[in-house]
Amino acid sequence: MDLETAIELHRRVARQVLDIALKVTVADLARPTPCSEWTVGDLLGHMTAMNRGFAAAARGETGDASAWTTSPTAPERTVRAYTDSATVIEREFGQLLERPQPMVVAPAHPTQAFPPATAVSIHVVELVAHGWDLARALGVAYTGDAPAIALAFTMVRDIPDDETRRKAGAPFGPAIPVGETVDDLTRFLGIVGRSADWVA
Template identity: 45%
Template sequence: MLINDLLALHHTAVRTSVEIVSQVSADDWGKPTPCSEWTVADLLAHMTVQHHGFAAAARGEGGNLAVWEVRPLGARPVAGYAEAAEDVLAAFAEPEVPQREFDLPEFGPAARFPAMQAVSFHLIDYVVHGWDVARSLGLDYRLAPELAEPALRIALAVPDGESRLKPGAPFGPALAADDEDPLSRVLTALGRSPKR
């Protein structure tokens, strides 16, 4: 796959997450999510800062740890999330991005990845976190058809094993998939149960 094709898919995943988050209301902040120990408010704070962090990384500033610090949501959390999504989409659209390496300190000190891999990380996060928010709100989540095969390929490439048991691990250990639906397979590969 070419980087521009991946960026187009990433755009779809992020836009879908914005549509879902736009349905969050003040009554939803305390609801539990499929992310262990996170409420909807916690999840949205994480999703918002990750957009800003990856935007900074796309601009060559990902090594600044301050951009990765989770902050309180503020008075307009849904609008703040949409603005953060616009920030990362604009950053990823900059012409230098395909040749750039991304500093992603959350993966470890001096962790640096080529654009293709970094965009893949962000894409799969927002496929899964879009589903997380939808599930928390009792909404349907539909994986865009063009995302099905690439998202599954990315999900299956995420290493499984002991690292997924550590506190703060983004994904739990892989679960057995009981059907061939691409979204179900993405979720189970990343430790989410589609039926819970």
């Protein structure tokens, strides 16, 4: 996929996720999520850190792992912190069209750089997964964006379902079989270890 298309798909799904995040109240922060170890507050904190980290990567910053670290945030500031980070990453990804450069998106592997279109697509995976997580946790509809979901599915479909998924800190849990006749979103969710039937 070319960089311009990846950025446009990212922009569309990011704004849909932002709409969901804006529904979060302080009372919602303690709700459980499909990420079993995280509350809504934890999930938003992680999403904020990912936005900041990917934005730093788009700027070519590779030496500061703190950009990827979840920072303690007062409950009443949690949603604002996320919206601020969403603004930053949209701006920095837009700048990639003028200065495309390889991006390091895993601080633990500072020599592993991805082409910018691939790095942006990796963040689309984050947004689709966690946008769905957040919507489910709040009990609101998640419609997603079909082309972005298709991109996310393409990015994860060949990830092995092996023992690495059972280790602490693994990005995805064990895959959940869903069959081949379901839609891209359900297949994507199964690959990243989520059941489309999850409810709080």
